[in-house]
Amino acid sequence: MSKKLVLIDGHSILNRAYYGLPDLTNSQGLHTNAVYGFINIMFKILEEEKPDYITVAFDVHAPTFRHKMFEQYKGNRKSMDEELRQQVPLMKKMLTAMGVKIIELAGYEADDLLGTLAHRAEQEGMNVAVISGDRDLLQLATDKVLIRIPKTKRTGTEIENYYAADVKEAYGVTPKEFIDVKALQGDSSDNFSGVPGIGEKTAKTLVAEYGSIEAIHENAAVIKPPRASKNIVEYWDDAVLCKKLATILTDAPIEYDFEEARIDSIDDLYTKEAYLMCKELEFKNLLGRFDTKEESFNVSELIEVVDTIEKADKIFEEIIDKDVAFYLVKRENNNVGQFHQDNDGQLGLFDFASKTEEELYGLSLTFLKDKIYFMETGNGISSDYLKNKIKDTTARRLISRDVKSQIKILGQDGILDPAEDFDKYIAYRNKFIDVSVAAYLINPTIGEYPLDDIAKSYSDIMIPTKKEFFGKQSFEDMYNSDKDKAIEYVAYESYIPFVAKDTLLNRLDKENMLHLFVDIEMPLVFVLASMEKEGIILDADALKEYSTNLDKGIAQLQESIYQKAGEEFNINSPKQLGVILFEKLGLPNAKKTKTGYSTSADILDGLKANYPIVSEILEYRQLAKLKSTYADGLRNYIEEDNRVRTTFNQTVTATGRLSSTEPNLQNIPIRLELGKQIRKVFHAKEGFVFVDSDYSQIELRVLAHLSGDEKLIDAYKHGKDIHRSTASVVFNVPFEEVTPLQRRNAKAVNFGIVYGVSAFGLSKDLGISRKDASEYIKNYFVQYPKIKEYLDNCIESAKKNKYALTMFNRKRPMVELESSNFMTRQFGERVAMNSPIQGTAADIIKIAMIRVHDRIFKEKLESRLLLQVHDELLIEAKESELDEVKKILNEEMQGAADLSVDLEIDTQVGTNWYDAH
């Protein structure tokens, strides 16, 4: 049987895939849609053709032979989108990883290479399939050479197939004649115009009759229409040139051996390298095809399970002054006195008192490159023993992936209590390195830093993801059924941080971010751990009462809404609500979202004056939100001691802010009175009060400092009302004569400046025309020229460096500025302006938190920092310490950074959060 060769037109297929698929990116922001689409098309073809050889041809980005010869025809070929351009090298890398032969040749287009190889293969008796999105290739079709044109449709990829006969049938001319048709009609995408007056139809008819442009030329006198007859003579030279341009070469000087392109089976393409790349690019549903091809790093040979106290003691003697990575493995359901199955499947009565009461499964420890210890609890090794070994460590540095969780396991007793020996506490705190916090600083736009990502990015080891490793099993499940396997994973938990830490630290050093990491983020880990452990009291009964009251209001509103709507429906469903409002009741100004009508508050606000039902819906929404998220939502988080404990996430936001989850205590209502009432249930413990300090306009002050704008700095120096001051200059009225409306508008302008100015955003916010909004902005910049200059520079420098930078060298990588999409680019510009401001404010309050926390412990106070809300700190202060706490807040918050304007704070005291804010 004759052999088969598949030839792929690289750029053409990549192009098809790029425009045929939505914009996919991996979590690093790499665009991947073209590569993904290409691979899918390629495998579909391979599965159909089952070829013996495969080769992909690419253009070289240099003047090509044909276009160089006829430079006048070249010119404005559309330049490639940046998002596509980036994927060309990725694609080549992927093909190389799969062992697919790539050819490219300077001076020749991919067409010429495909034509040449197709020709050679045919002469050697092979069958050939050429895959391209470009119909020009149809000229290569013979009865052995099949041209296949994939089309990406919603239903999947469909492929048009053309042998020579099919070309004749579809186009009425032979493949050879196809060239002549093109020469006559021209090709706008290739930028040659053909013969004037001859379009597709005339060209086809003439070529079908005479066979070639030469024959047409010879018979010029008799051909119709007359215009064609005349022009074929007049533009004969052009026609000849065009034919040359349109002709794909079949004799390019390629050095090529078919054996280099050989594949014995499609499985050959599923290589380890390709697997790793697919993983990197996050082609998750492609990974399944690779079966178990991944050769993960084999950790089991390095593990030593330590099960006696003697062995453990000996190991702990070895770690003096060493870098030690650790991971305390906590038992999830630490049900004291419950029977459990041990690993030989028997109910262990003996375990009743020992193992089941252990808080920990054990400790994973790495301090050598080729050894991982797992110290298992039981047999004399107690949880407390292991915890104390970490607390009283002799190691030089302690490395972990999630230091906050780990030190929370250690508890606040012993050395971890800063009150006991403050200096010792600081020395201890300084030993820690959190590799995920480090990875966050290097790229804060990912939001997640799992072990496998850290391994992939900062070591030469690949490990499975947690999900790949455990599947649906929990750690407990696996520990009970296959203990050795479960231990493997916790071995990674110390091994990966150990092998990644130097890479991470070197990188931070190179980026001048060590100060940020060592002096801000790492100490902050401990401050946050303390805040999380502390928690905040919520009055469950009061919350319950609040919820019941809401119920009444909700029921009334619901009934009234149903009545006005003339039917019952789910008010919480935007879809149903939209239909009721804009179809049944026929309300005006309907605006579509991608799924239906928009029913958001800013749309409904405009309608509420004329339609009572709309006000009721808005009020219903307000109550429903308060009930579900706050009244009932928070109640679920109240623990035994009446306290709620949030988690502060340090590695989530792109700007450097913290975030708060489960529950989120950074978005407790305050703007509306009804919602603000919820704050009354947050109260201080007996003998204590809340002291709440928030920075006054920290972002605008940061802007004043970073821009160096004298007028703004001056306004702050003289303690002026900044919005009034802005109103005065923007609306050109004396300071004293600024109206409340003008002040309100100026305030919105100030917000806009911080968010990254856009006339549209401001106009929407203020409900004014875009023209007026841009007038405001223009006035603003005339009055504050340095701010304009500064913001422009933010964009320029972000473009140049590919990141935005804060005062303390926090970086936010910026990929948006290079986008070919106008909107994305605009977004990038706003981000480039906002990130340094928001990020610097975040840096400052982080510094303040550490200083406030440390002062409290240094002075052995019983007051505690409980919450941070971006520009606000909440302290539960002992009444007798009140004055001292206020003093600390004043000094440390104001002293956190040295700006050209003062950092002012507003402080309030109260027994609950309502009164204290």
Added chain:
DNA sequence: AATGTCACG
């Protein structure tokens, strides 16, 4: 799992 909405800074 995605979408819409809304709470905060």
Added chain:
DNA sequence: ACGTACGTGACATTG
């Protein structure tokens, strides 16, 4: 002509 203010997280609905 396009269609956006910056940064988050929780809840309810719906595919």
